[in-house]
Amino acid sequence: MLNRARSLFCPLLVAVCSTAISMQSSAEEEVERWGLNMTEGVTATSRNIYGLHMDILIWCCVIGVVVFGVMFYSMIMHRKSRGAKADNFHESTTLEIIWTVIPFAILIIMAFPATTTLKEIYDTDEADMDIVITGYQWKWKYEYLGQDVSFFSLLTTPSSEIKNETAKNPNYLLEVDEPLVIPINKKIRFLITANDVIHSWWVPALAVKKDAIPGFMNSSWTRVDVPGIYRGQCAELCGKDHGFMPIVVKAVPQAEYDEWITKRRESAAKLKAMANQTFTFDELYTKGEQVYNTACVACHQPGGVGIPPTFPAIKGSLVATGPIEGHLNMVINGSSKNPAMAAFGEQLSEVDLAAVVTYQRNAFGNNMGDSVQPIDVLKAKQ
């Protein structure tokens, strides 16, 4: 009965204003506005959840129509201005029993499909592959277990769009440098944790939302059946840039995925080899500027001025104008006093670390004139 009601009701609801929003618009598409309803998504689980959502919504609407109908009838008909005389009834055990039992029965009807769906969501066994997802302030790290591939995924929306200086692109705040790439029709298990505070990994089209908790590992899973780009956001307040750490999942056919993971593995190996090379000052400085603008700028701000006291300035700071060892130690291991300064040793490559430290020592008028090579970083790490 509910399924039929849903098929009647749902198009009606959706047609009233616009179609249901799904966060899967690709870059060329226009933004869908006036989104009214939950996305149906692209997995069996997400469709089950959508079904539950519509069922309970319809029950609520039906109850609402009956209850408010009686109420409005009474408010219109039983007005003093219409000459209504007040009755005096004020008790009926029969009525009380009826309106206790009926809601209870509805709840039991709803509890069965909800229980079944919940059991499915919790069944993380027999996955085809595992991906470890780690939340950081304010980015995500994806690690393909056993594949030697791991990378960070950061917001790419330019600050000029956020500050309203340039027009906003359709994927405003929902775009990253490196999306999570997964094969379709495979059961993928996500192992979700965090490095600092609690985050929550949420992609509506996958109907996966799981808290990323520092020191603990949560698990969830998905099996996507439609290739596409699916966007989501961090769903747990995690500090200043909570609104600026989106998630982008790219679901592709298996062959395309295999090609991608091979390339990714090769470039990772190449990056590792670069740690033994020597770079010129200009190379380091230029590279360092790029790294600064992705890894450091959120807290230390453009121009290195910071947001004291939580996020100190780099411009003229004692660390950036002091001995190189101290500076490297701060960047690699984080601050022992201020937890907001994370340890970047595992987050950035040796080349990036060398470059960014070089940049920080010479930009913003710090002008120390010295530079750091990847090999120095390796030594400092040991």
Added chain:
Amino acid sequence: MAHGPAKGLTRWLYTTNHKDIGSMYLWFSFAMFLLGGVFALVIRAELFEPGLQIVEPELFNQMTTMHGLIMVFGAVMPAFVGLANWMIPMMIGAPDMALPRMNNWSFWILPFAFAMLTGTLFMDGGAPNFGWTFYAPLSTTYAPPSVTFFIFAVHIMGASSIMGSINIIATIINLRAPGMTYMKMPLFVWTWLITAYLLIAVMPVLAGVVTMMLFDIHFGTSFFDAAGGGDPVLFQHVFWFFGHPEVYIMILPAFGIVSAIIPTFARKPLFGYSSMVYATSSIAFLSFVVWAHHMFTVGMPLAGELAFMYMTMLIAVPTGVKVFNWIATMFRGSMTFETPMLFSVAFVILFSIGGFSGLMLAIAPADFQYHDTYFVVAHFHYVLVPGAIFSITAGVYYWLPKWCGNMYNETMGKTHFWLAFIGLNLTFFPMHFAGLAGMPRRIPDYNMMFADWNMLSSIGAFLFAGAQILFLYNVIATIRSNNKATAEVWENPEGLEWTVPSPAPYHTFSKPPKLS
């Protein structure tokens, strides 16, 4: 009536009179309501359109945190205590509260708590910025230095609430007029009695959790730090063990107010009095066993998830009973729609809508999509604004003539109602859609696909705020007017408070009334 109030400032500082203290609570809560409202307007102004315009993300997070804390602890709770102070002794035929000096103390520590909390806005590193639910470790290891002041302020608020509850329980148990048996007490007294027990049960839990935070921050413990053997999720369990009863603390007295007003204006006795008492008790009991429905996404075991889902769904039953009883009270009555009735009717409708979204949120698998989105923001504002705020407003209009002896301006009252009603729905209804479309809560900026609903919400918020200024003006104008009210004020209202003159004398029921 041998002596009236003292003169000047000392009257208010030293007073042990339940009416004076009730008034102070109400004025204080209104001031906090405006302050929390200003914070809300900063949030809505920033969210008017995509992009960062008014405030930076740090300040935005401070605004959401302070808005929540001030509204919950500063506006809603003190307003209910104020109404309890004014009305409970008059409703049960008592001369005053049972513990008048403690009554004074429990009020006067509040302004200091909130001065300290608000003062954090001007501190180095800013005010608390971790949300009103202050999840660790964002509120411990990663918190601004002002968190210590926040903890101390919460301790003081808790002490005030506990003293207030002890006083209310002692008053109701000991000072009822002869013949006022428990099952003859007005529902407002009943709901407050149950609320007071809830407060005594959970405020120490809140005090405990903030003390654990204090130890983690300053004394090297690791209650909520996995690196030291603790667990961040433990924080959430303890917090919500307090937090869920807390949301019922903010709604049960509202049930009592509405149960007083609807019979008066339907000119018909309350339907199902005893089932109302049992339903309230059931809700209070269930509030202790549903806390983890706020945590469906933390990764609880399946069995826990299922148990909390079933328990939460069960709450719909006694809540439904209450709504049905109110409608049965209205049915075949002889209704008029003065301002208190308008707010009460809106309460029944809008609170039910909040109840519906609550039922949806209870379905754990669906909650994976709703959790921490604007759908949740819409839900709890639908239960708190029309629930708590509208019922308090209804109560103020209903009893104001008794308090100050003058009738308020009905046209202005109705205008206030319609502005607030339209403003509220315009603010919070679109949030359902924004949330379902995928907008997370507590974000200062968003994609354009959420832009339209947010713009409507922001317009509604300013309309709602404007309506409250009209309310303030109407109350002040009533107090200063000369439009005398009768002792009964309304047509045959039920309750002992209507048997004393308007304004109620400084001391009422020095001798217990005779109950018919």
